[in-house]
Amino acid sequence: MRARNRAGLLGALAAGIAAVLLAGTASATPTPGAPGVGDPYYPDAGNGGTFISHYDIRLTYNPANDRLSGSTTLLLTATQDLSRFDLDFALKASSVLINSRPATFTNNNGDGELVVTPAVPLLKGQTATVVVSYADDPSTEKVNGQAVWKRTKDGGALGIDEPQSAQWWYPSNDHPTDKGTFDVSIEVPNDMVAISNGTLVRKTQNRAGWTRWYWRSTHPQATYLTSFIVGKYQLNYETTPDGKPFITAYGDDLGDSLDAAKASVERTPEIDEFLASKFGPYPFEAEGGVVTTGIDFSLENQTRPTYGVDNFTSGANTSLIAHENTHQWFGDNVSLGRWSDIWLNEGFATYAQLMWSEHEGEGTAAELAQYIYDSNGPDSPLWKVEPADPGAANQFDNAVYDRGALTLQALRTTVGDDAFFKILRAWQVQHAGKSGVIPQFIALAEKISGKPLDALFHMWLYTTGKPPVGPNNTSVKANVLVKPASYDQIEQTHQFLAEHHAY
Numbered sequence: 001m002r003a004r005n006r007a008g009l010l011g012a013l014a015a016g017i018a019a020v021l022l023a024g025t026a027s028a029t030p031t032p033g034a035p036g037v038g039d040p041y042y043p044d045a046g047n048g049g050t051f052i053s054h055y056d057i058r059l060t061y062n063p064a065n066d067r068l069s070g071s072t073t074l075l076l077t078a079t080q081d082l083s084r085f086d087l088d089f090a091l092k093a094s095s096v097l098i099n100s101r102p103a104t105f106t107n108n109n110g111d112g113e114l115v116v117t118p119a120v121p122l123l124k125g126q127t128a129t130v131v132v133s134y135a136d137d138p139s140t141e142k143v144n145g146q147a148v149w150k151r152t153k154d155g156g157a158l159g160i161d162e163p164q165s166a167q168w169w170y171p172s173n174d175h176p177t178d179k180g181t182f183d184v185s186i187e188v189p190n191d192m193v194a195i196s197n198g199t200l201v202r203k204t205q206n207r208a209g210w211t212r213w214y215w216r217s218t219h220p221q222a223t224y225l226t227s228f229i230v231g232k233y234q235l236n237y238e239t240t241p242d243g244k245p246f247i248t249a250y251g252d253d254l255g256d257s258l259d260a261a262k263a264s265v266e267r268t269p270e271i272d273e274f275l276a277s278k279f280g281p282y283p284f285e286a287e288g289g290v291v292t293t294g295i296d297f298s299l300e301n302q303t304r305p306t307y308g309v310d311n312f313t314s315g316a317n318t319s320l321i322a323h324e325n326t327h328q329w330f331g332d333n334v335s336l337g338r339w340s341d342i343w344l345n346e347g348f349a350t351y352a353q354l355m356w357s358e359h360e361g362e363g364t365a366a367e368l369a370q371y372i373y374d375s376n377g378p379d380s381p382l383w384k385v386e387p388a389d390p391g392a393a394n395q396f397d398n399a400v401y402d403r404g405a406l407t408l409q410a411l412r413t414t415v416g417d418d419a420f421f422k423i424l425r426a427w428q429v430q431h432a433g434k435s436g437v438i439p440q441f442i443a444l445a446e447k448i449s450g451k452p453l454d455a456l457f458h459m460w461l462y463t464t465g466k467p468p469v470g471p472n473n474t475s476v477k478a479n480v481l482v483k484p485a486s487y488d489q490i491e492q493t494h495q496f497l498a499e500h501h502a503y
Helices: 002-025 255-265 268-279 318-326 343-359 365-375 398-415 417-430 438-449 454-461 487-500
Strands: 050-062 067-078 082-088 093-098 104-106 113-117 127-136 180-189 193-195 199-207 210-221 229-231 233-239 245-251 287-292 306-308
Touching: 067 082, 093 104, 093 113, 180 193, 193 210, 193 233, 199 245, 229 287, 245 255, 245 268, 255 287, 255 306, 255 318, 268 287, 268 318, 268 343, 268 417, 287 318, 318 343, 343 365, 343 398, 343 438, 365 398, 398 417, 398 438, 398 454, 417 438, 438 454
Parallel strands: 050 180, 245 287, 287 306
Antiparallel strands: 050 067, 067 127, 082 113, 093 127, 104 113, 180 210, 193 229, 199 210, 233 245
16 A cells, blocks of 8 residues: 555656756746846846755865865745856866756856856756865956955955955855855865855864864855855854844954954944944844954945944044944845945945944943034045946945945934834844845835935935035024034045055
């Protein structure tokens, strides 16, 4: 009886599979996936025809010769019938397997595209396990003339940057609209530390002189937010007051700025608690930060921002900690739908600096915003770039940051505090783990406030020239230049952002 039922079940299963295969053969002829998602600033970023839900990255890095070797396994779903597809990748692949079958491929020829042709076309909705093996020297590779891999003074390396960095250490759909979960393991010499995102699962030593570090990120994560950090670091493990892992790391070569860096980064749980009171619950499974040499910027890597040590040469800088950790909500949890929407990241992170100063009793957000407005005359560069569409060349222009923050103060003044913070929290709920664009934010703001806001956003985001009305609905003639006490640190941070292309 059991044998006959099993045979019947197998027969039905076989018939079902056959039906699926027949349906697949009856579909349109498979076509190549697009080499990019069509982002207006970076047309080749990301890839058409595929969605990647998970990355398992297993690498060995040898600092002695900058050699990176290993493999990345991608859990991929076809979103169309595919004859071939692209992956964003700057290094040289040695083999590609799709569902354990060899695939043909063409390596990066300076355009950052690994073009893969499966032995059998992938049908729309079909899942595939793609394994890319590689060994290369990341410092020698460029994409469209650009190189982002960085060597550090201690012999280590950094694979972090914005808007692209993943391509220099793993193949991906490198665009914020295609987010996945991650397992990252990196083997390095015993005197080095390997840091990535999320939680540290374990460390192993499987051969003399080498240690493998295992990191796991369980929430959707954009590729540019992943971290590859190898070097000599002091790694600290603590727990936040609400029980999350709190992992920080400080380079051994930070010099006199080490104490100032610690006095800033170690306050992250306190700052995140404040931010959560404004934006809603902290969205991820871990908190922390890394301070390093080798970069002159800071970046909001998910769960663990990376800070260039130069940010702390004048002392503690909690304003910057507030900025980068605001990105855990605005940029990481809710990512950009397209890179032209960068205001949704940087304007909000900058405004959070003003709110943090108010929390610290160093001038209200309204006072600070008014001072920025008053300090920049009609001919200031601040008014020459549209924050809602600054252009790729001006994507990180100061207008996106400071004028972007003024936009939020103007919105707050117009709709009132209750509606303003409801809007910010609702944005996080509606788009959690996904992406969003500016028109969606404007629509949400109008829905919650019940007010028409097109004119406000047009004036502050979509035009050049100094708005005739300040962020607190003050006229130009009535402005009195009063410098709040806390503005020195914010001004210092923003000057650093502008001079060093920091994020």
